[in-house]
Amino acid sequence: MQSQPHVPGFNVRWSDAEGSQNEEQAGARGFRRRRRNRHGRGLRGELMLPTLPAFRTRSERFDDLVLDSAERLQDMWGKQLDGVLFAVDEIPPNLEQLVASGTSAPMGSYTPGGKGEAPMITVYRRVVEQACGTREELQDLVHDVVVEYTAEMLGVPPETLDPVYRRRYQ
Incomplete structure (x- = not known):
């Protein structure tokens, strides 16, 4: 994640030092980069329709x-x-x-x-x-x-x- 694009070479990463190497080697994505929740369901829509x-x-x-x-x-x-x-x-x-x-x-x-x-x-x-x-x-x-x-x-x-x-x- 690039936090300040006007400063060249300034990057901030959201992972710990030990776990990031193991996750990158295994090909797993971090929690913040997942598009679904931990149960694999993803974001849901409205529970109730406006007509109800x-x-x-x-x-x-x-x-x-x-x-x-x-x-x-x-x-x-x-x-x-x-x-x-x-x-x-x-x-x-x-x-x-x-x-x-x-x-x-x-x-x-x-x-x-x-x-x-x-x-x-x-x-x-x-x-x-x-x-x-x-x-x-x-x-x-x-x-x-x-x-x-x-x-x-x-x-x-x-x-x-x-x-x-x-x-x-x-």
């Missing part, structure tokens, strides 16, 4: 659930939700202090807008995922969290914001 549902990651699917809930509320409430930002964050800030004090972690937060900033509703992915067992429960809980914090922002009860709020559990 498993191609998307859990965080991407969670983002889609939050987006679906936000779009549902936007369709029902229209202009009152114009300019509201919906965000997904992994964990709430200061989670260590919350756990140490014995307080349960919030599933989301509402940040009011001010001085040119739009109001923001944030859903904490890890907290919501840990509270659910199945995908259906996750979808319902994500929607309920979005509805709760949107209702807090608008100053109305969550039941008036969305008629199916918490009715799926009964």
Whole structure:
């Protein structure tokens, strides 16, 4: 391997002094020069095709659930939700202090807008995922969290914001 082509005669080799002579005599190539892995299989392609549902990651699917809930509320409430930002964050800030004090972690937060900033509703992915067992429960809980914090922002009860709020559990 030539590392600096502008300096004539400067070469760097990736092999040890004793093993390089034996490998060169035997005709074997070094590990870095192999085109296949040690089991002879070579590089593989994508494990999942983009058309299959498993191609998307859990965080991407969670983002889609939050987006679906936000779009549902936007369709029902229209202009009152114009300019509201919906965000997904992994964990709430200061989670260590919350756990140490014995307080349960919030599933989301509402940040009011001010001085040119739009109001923001944030859903904490890890907290919501840990509270659910199945995908259906996750979808319902994500929607309920979005509805709760949107209702807090608008100053109305969550039941008036969305008629199916918490009715799926009964």
